Amino acid sequence: MQLSPAYKTIFNKALEKSSLKPTKQREHIFSLILDKKDHPTADEIFTRSRDTMPTISLATVYNCLETLVESGLIRQVNFERESTRYCPNLKPHAHFLCKNTGNIYDVDLPDSIFSALKKNLPENFQTEQIDINFNGSIKKN
Amino acid sequence: MQLSPAYKTIFNKALEKSSLKPTKQREHIFSLILDKKDHPTADEIFTRSRDTMPTISLATVYNCLETLVESGLIRQVNFERESTRYCPNLKPHAHFLCKNTGNIYDVDLPDSIFSALKKNLPENFQTEQIDINFNGSIKKN
DNA sequence: AAATTAATTTAGAATTATTCTAATTACACT
């Protein structure tokens, strides 16, 4: 429940860049997300936070998540209208939701596929972000 | 506000296949979605419905949308956790959300891109659906 | 060190989209 020196630096830099303060609540939540990369919801993060920081409030969890997204340290993951989930993997990747278990998996993708996708847009469409979600199941063998 | 004979047949067949009744509310909502393909929300559909069917309820709109999705006549479109939108385009395609106007555009995609995407999954991952969302803006020129 | 300021945290209320519930209505089939 403690950021490594390397991440601590990344954390400080990212927040500073957005003129946000590196508070202990923000750091705590960031470290929780790095610690268990199972794409938790705000509520799950709230519950986990309470174990080691019993006074944190749900509103603070939401606030911190917002600032972490804003400063580019984590990203949101949405499937349909389910609760928003949070992911610290910043490489370009997609998500796979297993309909049986509810687990979400990161799917690394080459840059080439993002450029191939953009080729299908009219030229005046400027893309800022592409979200790719797989739905399916995982066969055991 | 009337289905063409061709769509009427598609509509009847699709509902029959799911053992659902082709009621006038369901038909009305389906025809509204076909008439104005601007990816309306349930609430927008409700408002539009009222113009020509003043007694329809919001619950019915939600119910009908659910059955239309279930029977494969329309699909849901979700950006982040915004209200679910509905789309009658059944060809494989993505969506582009313009952050300035809020408009959503269909982006036709070749099948090849879907198979290219699936190649990045572990072999035991079985895909049922892939959702692709672009975010950005449209440059006028 | 005390005072000032601005940002952050907090608890709880408010909001919003959607789902649920239970009663009514509509329709197909005896």
Place this chain on the structure above:
DNA sequence: AGTGTAATTAGAATAATTCTAAATTAATTT
């Protein structure tokens, strides 16, 4: 015409998130 099943309806309930206003914290100036 009567019965049974599915669909519709109005309004209540739910759940995730955002808002509000007060309290706390941290940094800066006096």
